Amino acid sequence: MSKHAVIACRNLSRSFTDAGRTVEVLKGVSLDIQSGETAAILGASGSGKSTLLHLMGGLDQPTEGEVWVDGQGMHALKDAERGRLRNQAIGFVYQFHHLLPEFTALENAAMPLLIRRVPTTEAREAAAEVLEQVGLGHRLEHKPGELSGGERQRAAVARALVTRPQCVLADEPTGNLDSRTGGQVADLMLTLNERFNTALVMVTHDRELAARMNTIHELEDGILKV
Template identity: 50%
Template sequence: MRDTSSRTLDFSARGLTKSYGQGPDRVQVLQDLDLDLLRGEMVAITGVSGTGKSTLLHILGTLDRPDQGILTYRNEDIFKRDDASLAHFRNQSIGFVFQFHHLLPEFSALENTIIPGLIAGRKKEQLYDEASELLKKVGLGHRLEHRIGELSGGEQQRVAIARAIIMKPALLLADEPTGNLDPKTGEKVFHLIRDMNHDFGLTTVMVTHNYALANQMDRCLTLLNGRLVAADHGGLVA
């Protein structure tokens, strides 16, 4: 683990509360949850299935709004933005990597990688140059023109990682990015995400059930009863 004590605060969540359903069917997922993320740190979120880890990532990524609470980015209350402004912020400032890559199968690795930039209105020629360099960096320089169906599972996740960081986001959110891969490939994908965190200074939050990977990050937190608590090196609540 690295010393992050001198880093500045990047994202801060205060009092996040989220529930689903109504009446007797109401399920409380997050309850008055707090989280501070320092610029460039890598944080693991662990916990049993169904505790709300993906819900938390969706709120941090502004894909969903909390019932209560605030999310600030460099002192701005993000959820005070309207939906259009929030979508622009999400495209510019947040990268996502999921367990299932959500790539477009009819497009090449290169074409998939540039999609966030196209949405932002950037020039295709410049995007192709940047995407080519990113794909080379993730070990796919020889697969630029291959369609997604021609790539292995690990290669597909590498494309997803390149797509997630093409806009140079402030925050990278990874939801079980190794969960659908064999252990050896999963380890390689994790190391790639960690390399991107180091090389680009990406503040990174990764949900994982793999405690061996979690304990290689700067911090390991467990979601328990709607709140985040520190986890020990075995992935158990301290």
């Protein structure tokens, strides 16, 4: 494992049992994500992209292999410890924003810090600052239902970045947006990657978007092409 790797995957395999039949989704995948790097995980639907991202973020466990985050083996941690490491080191952005509808943009963005038990005033100040940086400084008190699709995704990006994570894992973050809005969100994420020096791993099937990343890791039928 590279000493500068934020996330290191070693020989990852993941299989599921469906109706008594074993389905191999990932087969022996190894890769490193370096500090500040932008990386695309590219592949067709069903190639294993989202499964790999979930393993990298500790949301799922591999059938075989290991994931190391910030030098700590996810496999060696209990569920609560894994959750703490995830909260400290990783931010998530999904295709669907997953904002809590009853809370404002400010409250949604502050949530990861509140989970960390940061004092409410401090958490809200940090959330307001990052919402300002994603262009939502005028929308702090608006709930998701009052925001456009692009604004909701910007709020989700702010929530991912509010903890100043070492790595943001983004699963088709522009896939639910029109091309213009999606391009704006992609521009924003790359700008903030530089500003925050946060590694960015983006799952996509869009080759044009993938080409904007430092590195491209292409999956085909669960195997990482080299």
